[in-house]
Amino acid sequence: MKQLHYDVVVIGGGPAGMAAALKAKEKGATVAIIERNEELGGILNQCIHSGFGLSYFKQELTGPEYAELFINQVIAAGIDVYLETMVIDLSRDRQVKAMNQAGMLLLCAGAIVLAMGCRERTRGAIKIPGSRPAGVLTAGLAQRYVNIENRKPGERIVILGSGDIGLIMARRLTLEGMEVLGVYELMPYANGLYRNIKNCLDDFDIPLHLSTTVTNIIGHPHLEAIEVAKVDENFKVIEDSREVIACDTLLLSIGLIPENELSQKSGVSLNPRTNGPLVNEALETDQPGIFACGNVLHVHDLVDNVTLEAEAAGAAAATYALQQKAEAAVGEKRLAENKYSIPLVAGENVGYTVPAKLTSPTQKAGRILFRVRKPLENAAVIIQSGEKTIFQGKPRAFKPSVMEAVQLSPDQINELTAMCDQNSGGQPIIVAVQEVNQ
C-alpha cells in the first residue's frame, strides 16, 4: 500500500476544502486535498444559479464560477489533489486510509481538516406514509439530474420543505418548462433565505403553503399524487384540510445533516443538535490536530461564509502541524501554557453555537456563530457569564434561516479567565436571544 506524508490533509474538495487547503499552503505547509468526485468544487458544480461571492468577491457569481476561482488557485499553488479518491478510515493519530483506481493509500498527516460537507434529509427520516414509488427524490439529487445529467425528474412537481435548495429548484424547474405546483412547509415560516423566497417563488407565482405538510404518497409503481394537510400549532394534522394533489414528482428539501460518520471514526465528539463536531475558536475538534469547517461543521446558507470559516481552519491546521514538526525537530515540547477552556452554551431561543468553547487567555477575537430556533419579531442578543453580561445587541428581528455572528474581543474573553476556577475551568458563556417588549 502506498504511503504518503503531508503536513495538512484536507478531506473534501468543495468550497470549504479548497479554501482551507489554500490557507494552509499559504502558511507554508505541505497540503493534500482528497476528493471523492471526478472534479473539485463539490456541490457548487451543480448550483448553476447566481448569488455566490457577493461578500467574498464583491461580485455575483454562479456556483461553478465561484468554484473555478478556487480550483485555479489550488492548481497554481501546487497543492496535491487526489480526485475520485474516497477516504474510508481516519484514525485518532491522523492516518487517513483512502482508495482510488490506483489502489489503497495511506496518508499520514500532521493535521487534518474535515471538509466533507453535508447530506440531505430523506423521506425515511421524516417517515412520510404511503407507497414507495419512483418520482420521490431529494431536491439536491434533482438538481444534479437537471443541471448536470440533463434529465427531467418529471413534469408536474411538488416540493416539500422551504429549504434553499428546494426554492432554487422551484425556479430552475419552472425555467426548464416543468410545472411546479407549490412548495409546502410544515413550519409556520419559511426555512430558506428571504431573497430566495422572493426571487424563486414570488417572481414565478409559485405558491408557498406554510403550516402544511405531505401526509400521504400515492401511486405505484410511479408517483401519481400526494395528499397534503394543514397542521395546527402542535404540528397535528387538521383532518378536514386534507387535499389530494396530482403530480408525478415530489422533491424533498427538508434539511441538511453534516456528514460526520468518518469524523467519528477518529473519535471526534459531535454536537447532537447539529451533528457537527464540537470545536473551539480555532475550529479544532476535541481530537488534537483535527479541524473542521464548512457544512460538515454546521450548515451554512452562504458559501462566502464557508470560505471564511475554512480559511481560519486551514490556517489553524497549518500552524498546528508546523509547530508539532518544529517541536519534533528540536526534540522537545513547548511547555503547555496555562489555558482555560470556557464552554459556550446555547441559551434562550438559540439552537446551537459554533464554536462550542473558547480558549482563554487569547490574543484573538472570538467569532461566535449561531442560529435562532424560531422567528423573533423584536429581540436582542445577550451573552452572559454567570451574572455578568459580556455582550448586549440592539433589538431587531431574527430568522432561523439567517446565521448570526457576534464577535467578542480578546479583552472580553480574557476578563472571564479571572473568574475561572483553577480546577473546574471556566463558567459557561450563555448565548441567548431575548425578546424585547416594546
Added chain:
Amino acid sequence: MNHYDIIIIGGGITGTAIAHECSKYKLTAALLERGTDIGIGATKGNGGVVHPGYDPTPGSLKAKINVQGANLYPKLAKDLNFGMINPGIFVIGFTDADEVALKHKLEFGIKNGVRDLAIINADQMRNREPHLAANAKHALYAPTATVVDPFEVAIAFAENAKANGVAILMSQPVTAIQKRRDGSFLINTPDRQLSCSYIVNAAGNHADNVASLAGISEYQMKPRHGDLLVLDKDMANKPQTVIFPCPRPDTKGIACIPTVHGNTIVGSTATMMDDKEAVNNYAPGIQALIDGVHKILPELDASKIIRTFAGLRPVVLDNNNDFFIAESQTVSGFIHAAGIQSPGVAAAPAIAEQVRDLLDNAGLKMIPKLDYNPYREKRIVFADLSIDQQDALIHQNPAYGRIVCRCETVTEGEIIDAIHGVIPAQTLDAVKRRTRAGMGRCQSGFCQYKVIAILSRELGLPVSDICLEDRGSQQLCGPVKGGVK
C-alpha cells in the same frame, strides 16, 4: 414450446427454495416470477428473523416445518454463501401473567424440538442488553435464533438453482392455466406459453388467484399488513439480540432486530387488509412501531430512522393461521405452497423438502443428480475485505477502486458484478438488494445518478428506461433540453 416436469409459480423465498430443492434431482424445472426480480413480494417485506420454532402450536404443520427449516439454515448459509448472524431471541415479560405466557412458549418450544431454550431473569437479560426497559422482569431466551437477509437468501436459492439447470424467468405473470387431457398443464404469460407435468403454486399473496386460474377454489387469502422501519448502523446502544415483547394471540409483537449488515429493524405491526397490492406505510403503524420499541428499549434513538417499509404476509383464511402445503384435491399434479406467513423465512427450506415429497407422492420420480453442485460462490464484497485484499483487487480491476455508494462503501466493480450476475440485477432496487448501494443513510441521494448511469451503460438502455423496481417505475424522464437521448 418448452415442456418442463415442474413449473414453480412465484419467485419469493418459498418458490426459490423449492427451485433449489428441485435442482438436486434429474428433472426439468422452471420458475416464473411476475416481478422484475427475485424476492420482491413478502420476502423483502419482513425482518429476516429465522424463528427457532417456540411459537407455533405443537402438532401443527407450521411447528414441524418451522423447526426443520431453521435447523437447515446453518449449512445452507455456508454452502450458498449468504449472510447469517446468530443474535438469539429474547421474548420479554413485564408481568406475572407474561411469565406464565413465556413458560407456555417454553413448553411449546421444547415440544417442537427447539434446543437450548431457557427462562432467564432480569440480571441475565441486562448482562446482554443493558438498555432494556427497567420494568422488564424476565425473558424466554432462544440462543439458537439467527437472522438473515431474506432477499439475499432468495437470490442465493435462485442462483444455485439456475446454476444447476432450473430456468429462472423474470417478468412472467401467469395469465392462464389449462389442464390438458394428457394430465399436463399449459401455462400462459404475456410473452410465453409453457407446458409442464406438475405445478407448484408459491405465488405468495396471489396463490389463491393463481389456483383459481387452474379452476381451483380450495382456499381464500388475505394479506396481513405490517409496517417496519430501519435504523442507521451508526446508532448508540444498538441491541445485540432480537428482542420481542411477550406475544399476543394474533402477532409476535413489535420487535427490534439486529440485521446482518449492522442496522436495526423495528417491526412489525399486524393488520388484516383487503388490498393485496397496497404495500404502503401508514402513519398510525409507524407511530405504533416507535411506541412499541420504546416499551422494550426506552432509549432507542428514533431520529436514527433511515427508512420505513412494509410487508404483506400471505394468510390463508380459515386455516388456523397455518401454512397450506398440499396437493390440490380437485386438480391432480397441482401442489400448493400457500399461506406462507411468519415464520416463512425459517420454514422455506423445509417447505421445499415437503413439496419434494408431495411431488414424489404425486408420481414424479425424484432421482438425485450426481453432478449437483451445492455451492454458490461468494460474491465480492469490497467493504468486507482486508486492506491488502482490497489493494490487490483494485490492481486486478480498477472498477473496484471506484466507490459509488459512499454510505455503504460499494464499488462500481460490485455493481457491474450484480448487473451481470447469475440472476442479473436489472433495476435500481435489484442492484441495491445485491450490493447495498443506496441502502445507507443517504438513501441513494448521492449515488442514484451514478447507479442509473452504470445500469444504462451495462444494459445498453437509455437512462430514462431505468426503473426503480416494477415496470413503469422509471425514475427519470427525457432530457431537459437539447438532443441528448
